[in-house]
Amino acid sequence: MFGKNKASGDENAAEAVKETKKPGFVKRLRARLNQGDSWLTMDVADLIPGGKIDELTLEELETRLLTGDVGIDATEKIIGNLESKLRRTELKDLQALGQALRSELREILEPVSKPLQVDSSRKPYVILMVGVNGAGKTTTIGKLSRRFLDQGHSVMLAAGDTFRAAAVEQLQTWGQRNDVPVIAQQPGADPAAVVYDALEAAKARGIDVLIADTAGRLHTQDNLMDELRKVKRVLSRLDEQAPDETMLIIDAGNGQNALVQAQQFHEAIGLTGLTITKLDGTAKGGILVAIAQQLQIPIRFIGVGEQAADLGVFSADDYVDALLSSNTE
Ligand SMILES: Nc1nc2c(ncn2[C@@H]2O[C@H](COP(=O)(O)OP(=O)(O)OP(=O)(O)O)[C@@H](O)[C@H]2O)c(=O)[nH]1
Numbered sequence: 001m002f003g004k005n006k007a008s009g010d011e012n013a014a015e016a017v018k019e020t021k022k023p024g025f026v027k028r029l030r031a032r033l034n035q036g037d038s039w040l041t042m043d044v045a046d047l048i049p050g051g052k053i054d055e056l057t058l059e060e061l062e063t064r065l066l067t068g069d070v071g072i073d074a075t076e077k078i079i080g081n082l083e084s085k086l087r088r089t090e091l092k093d094l095q096a097l098g099q100a101l102r103s104e105l106r107e108i109l110e111p112v113s114k115p116l117q118v119d120s121s122r123k124p125y126v127i128l129m130v131g132v133n134g135a136g137k138t139t140t141i142g143k144l145s146r147r148f149l150d151q152g153h154s155v156m157l158a159a160g161d162t163f164r165a166a167a168v169e170q171l172q173t174w175g176q177r178n179d180v181p182v183i184a185q186q187p188g189a190d191p192a193a194v195v196y197d198a199l200e201a202a203k204a205r206g207i208d209v210l211i212a213d214t215a216g217r218l219h220t221q222d223n224l225m226d227e228l229r230k231v232k233r234v235l236s237r238l239d240e241q242a243p244d245e246t247m248l249i250i251d252a253g254n255g256q257n258a259l260v261q262a263q264q265f266h267e268a269i270g271l272t273g274l275t276i277t278k279l280d281g282t283a284k285g286g287i288l289v290a291i292a293q294q295l296q297i298p299i300r301f302i303g304v305g306e307q308a309a310d311l312g313v314f315s316a317d318d319y320v321d322a323l324l325s326s327n328t329e
């Protein structure tokens with residue numbers, strides 16, 4: 001299967017666009033987003049039982065945004081703009097309020113709605129996955145392998161999480177499932193050495209995409225952040241453009257702490273993309289709005305479950321639609 005159907009950059013872009021239009025994923029996203037104490041996935045009509053839109057309506061909306069993890073900055077911006085509209089009597093009815101809220105959310109999310117483009121001229125295109133423990137790095141690697149194979153790319157994985165023996169096995173299981181090679185060393189090996197070896201192997205075999213796993217770490221653990229810097233440095237020694245993508249995986253269930261993680265990982269090692277996982281749980285989907293408001297890092301993918309198909313390309317439009325549609329439809 002390797003090497004066949006190689007997609008050009010343009011085809012990849014078309015693929016990404018097509019992907020966001022896949023009804024299956026959007027439907028799943030809608031059904032699974034904010035399943036828990038869901039404040040943001042809402043019917044705007046609930047806000048105005050009396051049918052009248054006034055300051056109180058906006059106060060209630062403000063509370064919903066804050067409890068939906070949208071964060072203070074983005075909430076203030078949205079409510080401020082809606083208040084101006086209210087004063088200009090542009091929020092006459094429910095439909096107008098719904099549309100205004102939609103466009104406010106879109107405006108914040110659109111700048112970070114930039115799908116990952118695998119550059120086919122890179123052999124391999126190198127993706128380094130980083131994040132705190134349990135965020136979903138290894139699972140996302142499995143899901144991404146499936147996606148890249150489906151797009152006709154050959155894939156190799158690097159078991160850069162040498163901290164736990166089980167981590168290597170977990171990656172190998174995903175590798176076997178998708179029939180992709182996994183480069184690993186013994187537990188305790190230097191992650192930079194594993195990833196370096198993998199890049200050499202991927203170059204030798206003409207692999208299209210190399211995805212490197214790393215051990216979970218807290219953004220506050222300086223020595224472990226140094227380790228990631230070393231991985232990046234060593235990669236760039238072999239190929240000065242590598243890694244092409246340094247992707248932070250964030251568990252949406254971490255709420256506002258997810259924002260802190262993104263800020264600090266970005267400061268420490270420089271991120272080029274984010275993937276937000278576990279939006280199917282009790283997480284509140286507003287966290288993406290908070291992240292988009294604070295950081296200009298593209299949001300590449302979102303995860304809504306544990307299966308390979310439960311990963312979708314992030315699209316501002318689809319996401320806002322899912323956020324503002326009730327679960328019951
Ligand atoms: N519900 C749900 N579970 C997910 C999602 N992504 C990952 N998981 C689960 O989260 C758990 C942790 O995922 P891993 O991929 O092992 O996380 P990790 O970041 O590699 O963890 P460490 O290697 O320990 O740092 C697993 O049980 C996954 O199945 C998601 O989008 N939705």
Ligand SMILES: [Mg+2]
Pocket residue numbers: 137138139161167213214215216
């Ligand atoms: Mg892992």
